[in-house]
Amino acid sequence: MELRHIKYFLAVAEELNFTRAARRVGIGQPPLSNQIRDLEEEIGAPLFRRLPHGAELTEAGQVFLPEARAIMAKAEHAKALALRAARGELGRLRLGFTGSSAFSPIVPSAVRSFRRAYPEIDLTLHEAYTTLLLERLDAGELDAVFIRPGRADPPGFRTHSLGEEAMVIALPSSHPLADAAALPMSALSAEPFVLFPREAGPSLFDGIIAACRHAGFEPILGQIAPQITSLANLIAVELGVSVVPSAVAQIRVPGVTYVPISGDGPVARLALATRRGERSAVVQNFVARVLADRNNRG
Amino acid sequence: MELRHIKYFLAVAEELNFTRAARRVGIGQPPLSNQIRDLEEEIGAPLFRRLPHGAELTEAGQVFLPEARAIMAKAEHAKALALRAARGELGRLRLGFTGSSAFSPIVPSAVRSFRRAYPEIDLTLHEAYTTLLLERLDAGELDAVFIRPGRADPPGFRTHSLGEEAMVIALPSSHPLADAAALPMSALSAEPFVLFPREAGPSLFDGIIAACRHAGFEPILGQIAPQITSLANLIAVELGVSVVPSAVAQIRVPGVTYVPISGDGPVARLALATRRGERSAVVQNFVARVLADRNNRG
DNA sequence: TTTGTTCATATCTTAAATATATTTCTACCC
DNA sequence: GGGTAGAAATATATTTAAGATATGAACAAA
Numbered sequence: 001m002e003l004r005h006i007k008y009f010l011a012v013a014e015e016l017n018f019t020r021a022a023r024r025v026g027i028g029q030p031p032l033s034n035q036i037r038d039l040e041e042e043i044g045a046p047l048f049r050r051l052p053h054g055a056e057l058t059e060a061g062q063v064f065l066p067e068a069r070a071i072m073a074k075a076e077h078a079k080a081l082a083l084r085a086a087r088g089e090l091g092r093l094r095l096g097f098t099g100s101s102a103f104s105p106i107v108p109s110a111v112r113s114f115r116r117a118y119p120e121i122d123l124t125l126h127e128a129y130t131t132l133l134l135e136r137l138d139a140g141e142l143d144a145v146f147i148r149p150g151r152a153d154p155p156g157f158r159t160h161s162l163g164e165e166a167m168v169i170a171l172p173s174s175h176p177l178a179d180a181a182a183l184p185m186s187a188l189s190a191e192p193f194v195l196f197p198r199e200a201g202p203s204l205f206d207g208i209i210a211a212c213r214h215a216g217f218e219p220i221l222g223q224i225a226p227q228i229t230s231l232a233n234l235i236a237v238e239l240g241v242s243v244v245p246s247a248v249a250q251i252r253v254p255g256v257t258y259v260p261i262s263g264d265g266p267v268a269r270l271a272l273a274t275r276r277g278e279r280s281a282v283v284q285n286f287v288a289r290v291l292a293d294r295n296n297r298g
Numbered sequence: 299m300e301l302r303h304i305k306y307f308l309a310v311a312e313e314l315n316f317t318r319a320a321r322r323v324g325i326g327q328p329p330l331s332n333q334i335r336d337l338e339e340e341i342g343a344p345l346f347r348r349l350p351h352g353a354e355l356t357e358a359g360q361v362f363l364p365e366a367r368a369i370m371a372k373a374e375h376a377k378a379l380a381l382r383a384a385r386g387e388l389g390r391l392r393l394g395f396t397g398s399s400a401f402s403p404i405v406p407s408a409v410r411s412f413r414r415a416y417p418e419i420d421l422t423l424h425e426a427y428t429t430l431l432l433e434r435l436d437a438g439e440l441d442a443v444f445i446r447p448g449r450a451d452p453p454g455f456r457t458h459s460l461g462e463e464a465m466v467i468a469l470p471s472s473h474p475l476a477d478a479a480a481l482p483m484s485a486l487s488a489e490p491f492v493l494f495p496r497e498a499g500p501s502l503f504d505g506i507i508a509a510c511r512h513a514g515f516e517p518i519l520g521q522i523a524p525q526i527t528s529l530a531n532l533i534a535v536e537l538g539v540s541v542v543p544s545a546v547a548q549i550r551v552p553g554v555t556y557v558p559i560s561g562d563g564p565v566a567r568l569a570l571a572t573r574r575g576e577r578s579a580v581v582q583n584f585v586a587r588v589l590a591d592r593n594n595r596g
Numbered sequence: 597t598t599t600g601t602t603c604a605t606a607t608c609t610t611a612a613a614t615a616t617a618t619t620t621c622t623a624c625c626c
Numbered sequence: 627g628g629g630t631a632g633a634a635a636t637a638t639a640t641t642t643a644a645g646a647t648a649t650g651a652a653c654a655a656a
Contacts, residue, residue: 001373002300004613018634031614033634043377045384049577050634052622059578063383067376074372075299078365079341085361086343279347280357302644316603329645331604348603350653 005039006068017054088281092122096133096145099228103247110290129200149271150203157273164269171241173257182262185215192222192240211266303337304366315352386579390420394431394443397526401545408588427498447569448501455571462567469539471555480560483513490520490538509564
């Protein structure tokens with residue numbers, strides 16, 4: 001049995017006349033009769049009763065009719081679905097992001113805009129460290145990740161730079177310097193630093209250390225905060241100071257004050273990484289939308 | 299697109315290797331590649347990514363896979379359904395019966411046995427007069443009817459005799475003859491008869507009249523009972539006597555006594571009628587079962 | 597580099613779908 | 627009752643396309 005047989009069956013079932021049905025499907029009457037006969041033989045029962053003037057459905061034919069319609073519809077549907085999937089309108093996208101990148105306005109904005117444009121994409125979000133995100137991307141567990149990139153593209157990945165932002169000093173509100181309008185990095189030379197683990201974002205971590213050294217001092221490393229969000233809490237209880245991307249200053253915690261950095265300070269870069277040679281249309285659509293979003297906001 | 303394409307697609311999707319898939323479906327690798335390419339062209343997107351050692355599903359292919367499986371399953375299912383319908387295992391049966399035939403043990407027994415044997419037949423029951431039943435059978439509104447047949451087959455129908463049963467006299471319990479062990483028809487010569495309308499069952503009606511005449515009297519026609527069941531009630535209130543098929547004596551109504559007929563009495567014949575030239579397997583199965591049931595009970 | 601594996605391409609063969617011509621059946625009409 | 631028209635079946639021819647065979651190209655692994 002082929003879809004052709006089903007198509008011919010439907011024509012005869014709807015016309016109840018072999019000659020007209022043959023015209024309708026664009027073949028001659030004898031070949032149509034043959035195809036219907038073949039179908040009936042395969043099923044093992046006649047589908048039509050041939051009458052001197054036309055034909056009528058047997059009980060088998062009556063039962064077969066709705067099934068045949070459903071099969072044709074399903075076949076069309078399957079084709080349409082596959083095409084939509086190829087266009088990236090259908091499927092899933094497993095997205096990773098670091099705790100700090102979630103506060104960069106571009107990230108939630110791009111995700112929101114993508115969801116609106118492709119509502120049938122099954123989108124899942126996974127927060128993790130930059131290092132872990134890249135591992136999971138490489139392992140095929142994630143499709144695109146927002147990371148704090150190093151200067152060089154990690155091999156095997158394609159990174160799309162989403163720009164850089166200044167960093168600000170975060171210090172306890174009780175600290176003598178908390179009222180300053182801006183502070184140079186050197187002002188922190190004697191303060192213990194509350195930082196995230198280096199593996200969480202090596203380039204951001206190294207950038208901060210480098211900025212300290214550039215300002216002429218070696219930072220005193222104090223408490224380690226597992227999450228960027230818990231970092232503020234550690235500062236609030238006066239365990240030290242820190243330097244965070246300015247977008248993270250959105251985390252308003254009582255007892256924590258953010259002060260802009262004057263002079264040379266570290267910068268926090270943001271990038272979207274995908275696998276090199278990624279062919280998925282969903283991922284490509286997502287990257288395109290993130291980049292468009294980036295350009296729209298200048 | 300033909301089912302062949304889907305079958306080949308499934309083979310490749312499951313083997314993830316064109317060469318093995320080709321062996322599996324029993325064709326060469328080049329024609330298989332051609333068919334897959336044709337399918338991809340029709341869909342408008344590639345379903346596989348060809349790798350140096352095998353192939354993998356694209357997103358379109360991943361979406362198409364479950365659809366393809368469903369289509370194949372649906373096609374098989376449709377064939378099986380049609381075959382079962384042709385065998386009379388699937389479909390509907392609209393059954394008619396007269397009020398009196400419902401009491402003949404063969405009728406409920408045959409219906410019950412048929413329902414057990416063919417549980418997926420949608421069975422509907424319709425009670426009406428013999429005359430009306432035959433009209434509806436002829437009009438195609440019913441498929442088989444239990445009737446009280448005349449001596450000759452009504453034209454256009456095929457009747458299957460289900461035997462005949464004796465009739466009994468029904469009379470008010472207060473009647474002087476009610477205590478008799480048996481009565482000849484002639485005992486009723488002076489009694490008004492409570493009968494059903496002649497159109498309800500002409501042959502049964504005429505049989506009763508003929509039996510009276512044979513016994514030497516013209517029956518006095520009294521009240522008309524629209525239903526065989528209401529007949530007993532009319533007798534109970536002493537509106538007259540009647541003669542009913544002995545099976546109808548199952549209707550035990552206070553005030554009504556049934557007395558066997560001695561000597562020549564009318565007989566009630568029962569038959570199953572279908573359209574002449576009926577091809578429906580369901581109807582044929584039903585007739586066969588009714589006849590088998592009749593013979594089983596001797 | 598070589599070898600083996602895999603898929604694609606090219607060409608040919610064959611099977612099957614379709615076209616054309618004709619026959620058969622039957623209802624309908626004169 | 628014989629003739630006619632409409633419809634499907636049969637018979638044969640043709641053409642399309644599925645499949646076979648042979649070969650080439652790409653790539654991975656040794």
